[in-house]
Amino acid sequence: MNFEDSPQEAQFRATVREWLAANAEPKRHPRDFVGDGLPADQRLAAARVWQAKKAAAGYAAVTWPREFGGLGGTPIQHLIYLQEESKWRSTFGYFEIGIGMCLPTLMAYGNQHHKDRYVRTALYGEEIWCQLFSEPAAGSDLAGIRMRARREREQEGSDWMVDGQKVWTTGAQFSDFGLLLTRTDPTVPKHAGLTMFFVDMKSAGIEVRPIRQMAGESEFNEVFFTGVRIPDEQRLGPVGGGWKVALTTLMFERLTVGTELGLLTAQSMLSLLADRGDLSDPAVAESMADAWIVDEGLRLHQCRTLTALSKGSTPGPEQSIGKLLKARQAQRMSTFLMDLAGQGSLVVDEETDSLWSSVQRTWNWSAALRIAGGTDQILRNIIAERVLGLPEEIRVDKGIPFNQVTK
Amino acid sequence: MNFDFSDDIKAMTAEVRRALERSCNMAEVRRCLEDGMFHPGGLISKPAWGVLAEMGVTGARIPEQWGGSGLGMLELAACAEEIGRVCAPVPSLPSVYLATEALLHSGTDSQRERWLPQLARGEAVGSMCFAPIDADGERLTARYAAVPAGAVADFLVVMSADDCAVLIDLHQDGVSRHPLRVLDPGSPMAELALNAVRSEPMNCPAGSYQGIRNRAAVLLAFEQLGGASRALDIARDYTLQRKTFGRTVASYQAVKHLMADVWVKNEIARGHAYHGAWASQTNDPALPLAAACARVSASEAFEFAAREALQLHGGIGFTWEADIHPFYKRSRSTALSLGSSREWKRRIAQLLHRQHMTIAHEL
The missing domain is CATH 2.40.110.10 (Butyryl-CoA Dehydrogenase, subunit A, domain 2)
Known part of the structure; x- marks a missing residue:
């Protein structure tokens, strides 16, 4: 049992680090992306430039076969790349859906012409x-x-x-x-x-x-x-x-293991509470511990998933645990921190990279993330049915022609 | 990244599981509980304890020179999960995770020589109290209100928060035991009154007190994890077979979602328990925090799993015949041994605070 990279993983990480150091720009704060501060079209143009650089080096789609411009790498290598890239300015919100989900579908169901025409242009960020x-x-x-x-x-x-x-x-x-x-x-x-x-x-x-x-x-x-x-x-x-x-x-959506949701973390909660000097209050201390256990517990769960992946298994319905816990936890943490700070925490913090603005953003976005990409309720159904083998939901529209189902 | 037990350990625990399932089924657990209820104090499931000794679990961490198996924390942790799975009425916490560990880390040569071989064979049972030591020379007079396995223990280790410890042979004049009626007869306790008994000092290195509590917390977390996953299995099996309003109980969404929540808590607890085992094995600086997280998440997971599994049984869950009540009881008793979740949560916050200040200072 250990948390270290295998020799092959360590070598891949070193190669990635070297490439990033030579090609990426340093990050100034946690939400610092390529082209930040520029108008929308210039920001997109900057993102395309970065994407093309990544694609040329094979990092735009680590797990894709080489014939499609990937590295033919493993899910672990993909994650190692993401871990390293997250320390640098990169892009967010333009290419993930195409490269993560649409193009793999096209590669599975499209003809040769489709693959020749669309895959490379998407990989290089020329088409979204x-x-x-x-x-x-x-x-x-x-x-x-x-x-x-x-x-x-x-x-x-x-x-x-x-x-x-x-x-x-x-x-x-x-x-x-x-x-x-x-x-x-x-x-x-x-x-x-x-x-x-x-x-x-x-x-x-x-x-x-x-x-x-x-x-x-x-x-x-x-x-x-x-x-x-x-x-x-x-x-x-x-x-x-x-x-x-x-x-x-x-299914390809599920392969995007480890994608960061950009919410408040227990680590930032700790910074806030330590700075405020609140941790000596037993009730606050207990909430801090609860938050830490969930965040750290998810990190450790992911370590177990990666171990299973490196032994050749594919990500299963167990992955539902991540968003299910993270989104609810984010909602609880942000609400708790605002409670401590009182009414003043309702005033919007204009400094977009401050900890308080992250609390406020989390309070808003956690509500969305409990719904997006599988609601809490659907995720529980998935765990119940596909992990625990409990009966499927009764489907009253089963077998009935779609145009005869009561709408 | 290799955050899992090795194939060797998995093979070993599979054998322990088979042996425990044979020797300690629910009928045996109920029999022990019944015994313990009406004849408090003296109880151990002899078949289960015998299997654990025979398979080298009681002596897992004891070096071979004293008749043990000389295995690591990972092996013992993995076996602890199996003990928890069958809800075995055995003094694993006081004797194996505490008293044996105390001897291994702080025993004198003669103390080890005397007790370790018997512990390895499962012939001796030890127990441990965390309390201030007020000894007059080598003579100790004290009263310990609730000593785990106190009615059957052959010796007692008392350790104080300032890392002092003594060992007391409980077969001597001046020792009186009063078995207690307890909510979980599977984890019996006795009041021990010691009147000017001979106490032998131990050699505690600094940090022994917290160190032993951390390691025991991790091992107990594995027992709790075993109990939690078994409780979920029992709930699943029962609700799949039981029908109400013309439907399988397990098909109701309220029931499915509850079991999904139990699974989620169990998974989180499992990650922390593994982390604790790894940190104990490697003596990593992360151990104090990892152990506290393992302790809290496993206590909460086990209690939630047992409580809701009982709920999912309906009325039958409250009967003696149902398999779930031993787990409900064990989940409560294990949550309070070694201190409640409240205490450990405050410890987590303290450790995090300290970590944060160190990092802030370094920056």
Whole structure:
């Protein structure tokens, strides 16, 4: 039992460190990203430059096969890269979804032309991809999407015409392509009537509208489709086989082990409490210990996951534990710290890199993170059903044609 | 990164598990509990204790020269989980994790010579108290209100917070024992009154008091972890087989989510317990904090698992026949041995504060 890198891991880490030292810029504070302080378009341009550098060195997709521009590396190597990169200025919010989820799906279901045309450009940050899955009436119940795709003519190979609405689409405003889950047959049960496409986001009939979030910012979008034409050539998998393709995408989401949520940590809680001199209060001390146990416990759980990965297993439903605990814990910690500070903590801290602004950001975002990417309730279902082997939820729409299910 | 037990240790614990499942099934546990309830004090599951001695668990950490197996903390920790899994009514904490460890770390040669071989064979039982020592020369007069395994222990180690310790042979004049009725008869206690008994000084290096408490906390955390995962298994099996309103009880979301929460707490406790075992084995500076986190997370996980597993049984869970009450009782008694979670949480905060100040100072 030990926490040290294996000789191969240590060597990889050394190589990564050397490359980062030669190519990356030092970080000035924890949330310091490439292009910070620049207007949105220049910030994106700076992010693309950094992405291209990474891609040229193979670090943009450590686990991808070399033929696609990756390093053919292991999940551990991917994590080692992320650990090292997090000490430097990097990018966040542009390329993760495309490279982490959309392109691996394309590589699994696309043809040779697709792979030649789209993979490299995405890897180098020249084109950005988004994921068009969730809808206003289908979040947790993803297979209940309604965006309708119809063949333009009733014949094999005909173009498709798509109408409907997607929601919570990260990055749609600057994306070039989107992975799109549609309903092609509403007369069969819900999972059977789905088909996956990818779509050019510049197509006529697509309108991207920012969603104004609870805290006043806009990071996500609604995307409206009105008579959008998609060539049959951009279909991934068979007609009616979209659910299987979507599951592949979601499985790749799980492979992004160790992605930081950017929330307040127990370590920053400790700094705050130590500075305030509150730790001698037994009630405060106990809350500090509770927070530490969860944060440190998740780190140790991840160490066990990595150990299993390095022995050749794949990340399973056990990974649900991370977000389930982290988001709730963040909400509790930020609320607790604000309680200690009193009413003054309601005043927005304008210094965006201060500890207090991080408490406030956490208080806002923890509410979102308990919902995004699997609600607390869905994650518990996953643990109960897939880890503990308990019965699946009763599905009253099971086997019923989608257009006959009460909506 | 290799944060798991080795295949050798896993193979060893699999054998211990099989042997314990045979020798210490729930009928045996209930029999011991029943015995302990009506004849307080004297209880040990002889079949379970015999298996632990035979398989080298009681002497896991005792060097071979004294008849032990000469194994490390990792091996003993992994076995402790199996002891907890079967809820074995054996004095593992007072005798193996405390008294034996105290002898190993602070015993004189003659004390080791005298007790370690018997401990390894499971023929002697030790116990330990953490209390100030007020000895008049070599004669000690004291009263200890609740000594674990006090009715059956052959010797007692008393250690004070300033790292002084004495060993008392309990088979001598002046020792009187009063077995106590306790909530968990599987962890019996007795009041010991010592009247001018002979006490032998031990050689405690500085830091012994906290060191031994840290290591015992880690080992006990593994027992608690074993109990917590078994409680979840029992709840799962029961709710899968029981039907209500025409449905399997385990199919209700309220029930599923509760068990998911139990699993989550158990997983977190497992990470901390492993960390504690690693830090004990390597004597890493992280041990005090790792041990405290292991202690608190395992206590909380076990109590939550046992409490909710009982709840998921409905009325039958409150009966003597159901398998869950021994775990409910053990989860409470183990949460209080070595000090409550409250004390250990304050210790975590203290250690973190100290760590923070050191780092701040270095910067």
